Amino acid sequence: MGPFEQIHADLIQSMKSGDTERRDTLRMLESALKNESIELHKSAAELAESDVTAIVRRLCKQRRESAEGYRAGGRADLAEKEERELAILERYLPVALSDDELRAIVTDAKSETGASTKADFGKLMGSAVKKAAGRADGNAIKKFVEEALSE
Secondary structure (H helix, E strand, O other): OOHHHHHHHHHHHHHHHOOHHHHHHHHHHHHHHHHHHHHOOOOHHHOOHHHHHHHHHHHHHHHHHHHHHHHHOOOHHHHHHHHHHHHHHHOOOOOOOOHHHHHHHHHHHHHHHOOOOHHHHHHHHHHHHHHHOOOOOHHHHHHHHHHHHHO
16 A cells, blocks of 8 residues: 555544544645645656655644744644644654664765765765655754764
8 A cells, every 4th residue: 555545544544533633634634645746747646655755744844833833922722733733744754764873874975975074065965865765854964964074
């Protein structure tokens, strides 16, 4: 079963169980996937796993930013709703790399690219992001790239 089919099956399950928050979040995700599939001129079921992961990551980032904004604005109730949606969406992301695995990826990328100064940040960051293949947050990779270039 592909990622879109899994999401759709989970949506149906949440509708049957009466879990409205999960249902609404999965409907929003399914809608985002369908919109992306229209842009790519594919059916939603034909989306590659990397496409689905990128969309889920984008939606997770939106939820994190919204929650921060609501907290800053004194709206804890809305922040908590965004965080619950975030928890639902994160279930559809691949298992994240550990800090040690990320450090190893950055070290490999550093030796391959020959990066040694802060001016090589973009080159090293790009290589490390490709090696991480969507299994790590850009901010986490950035932390290790900066650490590697400061050595």
